[in-house]
Amino acid sequence: MVSSSTSAYDWNFGDGKEEPIHRIHSYPAKFPAFITTKALQYAEREGVNVKVVADVFCGCGTTAVEAKRSGKNFWGCDINPVATLIARVKTCHYRDALLARYFGAIQEEFHRTEPSPESRARVSDRIRYWFEEQNIEDLIRLDQAIRRHIPVNSPYRKFFHCGFSNILKPASRWLTKSIKAQLDPHKSPRGVMKAFEEQFALMRKANRQNRFPAPEPQVCIRTRNFLASQKPAYRADLIVTSPPYVTSYDYADIHQLSTLWLGYASDYRALRKNMLGNQYGVKPTEPGAIKELGSGAWKTYRALLREDRCKARSVARYFLDMDKAVVKCGRMLNHGGIAVFVIGNTQYKGVRIDNAAHLAERMERADFHRVETVRRKVSWKIMTPYRNARGRFTRDSTQRKVYGEEFVVIGRK
Numbered sequence: 001m002v003s004s005s006t007s008a009y010d011w012n013f014g015d016g017k018e019e020p021i022h023r024i025h026s027y028p029a030k031f032p033a034f035i036t037t038k039a040l041q042y043a044e045r046e047g048v049n050v051k052v053v054a055d056v057f058c059g060c061g062t063t064a065v066e067a068k069r070s071g072k073n074f075w076g077c078d079i080n081p082v083a084t085l086i087a088r089v090k091t092c093h094y095r096d097a098l099l100a101r102y103f104g105a106i107q108e109e110f111h112r113t114e115p116s117p118e119s120r121a122r123v124s125d126r127i128r129y130w131f132e133e134q135n136i137e138d139l140i141r142l143d144q145a146i147r148r149h150i151p152v153n154s155p156y157r158k159f160f161h162c163g164f165s166n167i168l169k170p171a172s173r174w175l176t177k178s179i180k181a182q183l184d185p186h187k188s189p190r191g192v193m194k195a196f197e198e199q200f201a202l203m204r205k206a207n208r209q210n211r212f213p214a215p216e217p218q219v220c221i222r223t224r225n226f227l228a229s230q231k232p233a234y235r236a237d238l239i240v241t242s243p244p245y246v247t248s249y250d251y252a253d254i255h256q257l258s259t260l261w262l263g264y265a266s267d268y269r270a271l272r273k274n275m276l277g278n279q280y281g282v283k284p285t286e287p288g289a290i291k292e293l294g295s296g297a298w299k300t301y302r303a304l305l306r307e308d309r310c311k312a313r314s315v316a317r318y319f320l321d322m323d324k325a326v327v328k329c330g331r332m333l334n335h336g337g338i339a340v341f342v343i344g345n346t347q348y349k350g351v352r353i354d355n356a357a358h359l360a361e362r363m364e365r366a367d368f369h370r371v372e373t374v375r376r377k378v379s380w381k382i383m384t385p386y387r388n389a390r391g392r393f394t395r396d397s398t399q400r401k402v403y404g405e406e407f408v409v410i411g412r413k
Contacts, residue, residue, distance in 0.1 A: 011038055011376045011408045019065070020206035025086045025166045027060040028179055028249050031242045031342045035408075036066035039240045039340040046412075048338055054236035056226040056329060057276070061087025063240045064219055071213045075234035077222040079274055081264040082165060082255040084223040089162040091219045092155050094207050102149060102156055103200055109145035110138075110193060119144060126268075127260055130172040131189070138192035139164075139171065139261065163203055165258040167195040172257060181253050225274045227324050232332035239329050242342040244276050246318040246353060251275065276321045293319050294361050300353055307349040315348075319358060326362045333413040339368065342376075344406035356407035368411030376406050 014034025022033055036053070043050050053067035058076030060083050067074040068091055078084050119140045127136065142164060150157040169176075171192050175184040222233070244251065252259070252275065256268035265271055291298050297319045304312035329339050346353045356373055363371045 009038075009042060009374075011035065011374055014038070019209065020202075021065060021090050021210040022062060024090065024203045024206050025060060025162055026169070027083070027086065028251075028254060029242075029245065030060060030062055033062050033066050035340075035342060036063045036240050037070065039238060039338075040067075040070055040072070042340070042410075043238045043338045046338065048237055048336060050237045052234070052236045052238075054234060054239045054332060055241045056239065056325065056332070057241050057243050058087055058221060059083050059242070061090045061221065064091045064221060065210075067240075068212050068217050068219055071217055072238075073218045075220045075222075075236065077224045077226050077233070079223070079225045079276075080251050080255065080271065081223050082258045082262075083251070084221050085158060085162055085165065085258075085262075087221050088155070089159050089203075090210075091221070092159075093210055093212060093216075094156065094159055096204065096208060098156065099159070099200075099204055099207070102160065103204075105149040106142070106145040106160065107193070107197075109148060110141050113141060113144065115140035115144065124260060124266070126256070130174060130183070130257060132173070135171050135189055135192055139168075142192055142196060143261065159203065159207075160200075161262060163196060163199040165262065167192065167199050168257040168261060170195050174257070179249060179254060181256065226328065227276075227321060228274070232328060234332065235334050236332055237334050237337045239333060239337070239339040240342075241329075241340070243322065243325065243359075245344050245346055246276075246315055246355065276318060276325075290316050290319060293323060294358065296354060296361070297358055300351065303351045304348065307351060311348055315353060322355075322359060323362050326359065326366045326368075330366045330368060330413055335413060337413050339363070339411050339413075341409040342406060343409060344378075356409055359409050360411075363409065363411040368413060371409070371411040374408040374410070376408050378404055378406055 014032060014037065016034075018033050022030070040050060040053070050072055052073045052075065053063065054074070055063040055076040058064060058078045059080075061076070064074045064076050064087050074091070076087065078087070115137055123136055123140070131139070146157065146160045146164060150160060167190070170190040172189055173183050173185070173187050175182040176187065220234070224233075250272070252268050252271040259265050259268040259271065290301050301312055301316050301319075304315055333339060341359055343355050343359055345355050360371050360373050
């Protein structure tokens, strides 16, 4: 039986302030950096000699940074190229003098050149929807300057493109602080170079404070679908990961500005097709496989069918994908290793989706031992426990409730 842990081990709060490097780029649903530190302490308390940490849904690299800072080698992957760009930048230390030199060259190039006709022609209608003409011109000039002065494969180009990515929403008509793609007709977009100068100052300061032990542990971050390959890409002693929450965020939609400007896809919607829990390509026979995943998954699927068939297919795919992910994580762990999943439960049109219980059940069936589920408070959501129609957090109790808790599900191989 899977039971909630009554252990005194506390997953709720960290011991110190989060490092500035974790704030260089906005990213939805980041879990706190201290979770990785807690997981390392927990694993070592349990007698695991942790040499390699992995995160199979690594997002913007929170686990990667904390693992490297703790002197552990790291392997991680994410299907979202914007996420892996941020993660690679956060886990790299840059020479301050070279950053300043590149920035000066970019500024000079920005002010003395005009966008080429070819660059203007490549701007899609989707980009024009979000940006005013002057900011489109300035973003083209800034991107041109970065590409002309920094070599293609240089980590410094990634640094400046990460900064470029984070100013796109402030420089656009995207509704501020919204997790949904919504136009704000009353917004005054920020000037491109002013926003970029402030972003560079933030990233430069964070880089100065971002120190790693010597010799630096190895970090490998891949842009790939973890579920796509049959064999584990790496062997790890500890997995710390937070899978996307079904029905909560559409990362392809949220990061569409960066995806389009940086050329990761000509149509950002193409990235949805392989994301965890997508509703595309669900075969007619697959709902039958839901029954094999357990009664909870089957009841949830049937209840959602009565409300929204597309959402039911999405949840069906999510449960099936999570089953594959758990099995692959088991194969990836060295004998005696530990997997720590951070996951939340969700709700759609009154149907409760118990992701944590489903995950714990699948871990037991995949031969994880001593599986336990620990309830963890999400303090910032307790202060603003609802979202309005625009996706903003609010205290208005008439709006959609956002859970003030999530779960840490732990299993051993």
